[in-house]
Amino acid sequence: MDQDNLQRAVNYTNKIAFPIPIKVVVIDLDGTLLDTAADLAHAANKMLLELGKPELPLATIQSFIGKGIQKLVKRSLTNSLDTEPDAELFAKALPIYERNYREHLYTYTRPYPGVVEGLNALKQNGFQLACITNKAEAFTLPLLRATNLLAYFELVLSGDSLPKKKPDPLPLLHACKYFHIVPHELLLIGDSLNDAIAARAAGCNIFCVPYGYNEGRDVRELDCDAIVPTLFEASKLIKKVI
Template structure:
């Protein structure tokens, strides 16, 4: 569901999700997950299935991988063994296959050139976020990077968005979140900021056209054309 809004939106700051929006990280997340399963003596899981598990942080990804369920709870002892194994494996492959989606670099360049404040807000832990952004050449586009463990709460809680607005000194309704999932839509609506979603990301296999959004955009370049400086 796309809201009826007047374009171009008057915006001062743009905050962007990482996995599924900026970067195609599913191959590396799947590689780490399957290495973890192998280390635990468990069978591998197809990448497409693991792709549907992305979006709520590392702990939830591990639980879904172990149980095969979106909200399953594995044996606590198994989870305690699995988590450091997954993290070690993901440290090793964090940027092995991950690459920017088409239009990302061009979109970031356009947004930067237009003078918008830029932030990356992700549920990925900082130990993975920062090397990944640096390895893929995206780190220096952002004035602010908020990972899943930077603040006490992460998306879909509005706290990271409210923190970004305060950091930039902008009104929340002059900020735009570009994401790929229900997490992003819920966080934006709870915070009171605008939200666009791209259709190519990791929304648990669901169509983003059914979310409460201001627009579905093909990529970051298309997003840049629907906003103007406030």
């Protein structure tokens, strides 16, 4: 990373010293590893049409991403971040959404620029890697396989893998136990408030990427240790410790 890019990353930190000593890197899926918005929106709009409701713009549905499929369906039904839809309508809509998403899971989904380069750099530098997402396992594993990313990760936790998901710290603490490390030896790279809250609650380090979803809000509002343009540049802000 050149000095200008490094300075831009360091500007949004809690004044910690770089490179940070780390053993394990955990990476979020939607909005961090993969740009899934177009396929998620396609499934949502097909669901809305089947229910006789109007389609929504891609940008609107993109702002609904981040808290799992059920929340995305609820937000799409109400065109709102927090309003609860009619329970009967939601029960009808969810399987319609899941069917449509399963049929078009990776039509447009691709890794973001710098992701493959970043994963390769992290592996070459000896870091153990995990993917933790709020997406259901039925969609997570096929997506990682289809995009040739699954082999990079020693652990994959989906939104239904444990009793709680992000922003609860449980998935990160589970990863710490799995890798036999303490929380400050783990770095989470994500794109949203969910990631930042989970990392701080678990006592882990947190980098955020600016290109993700974050429910339409500016990533610079988040409590994170660095904002990194790509995963590849993130790899240069940490060092492997034994």
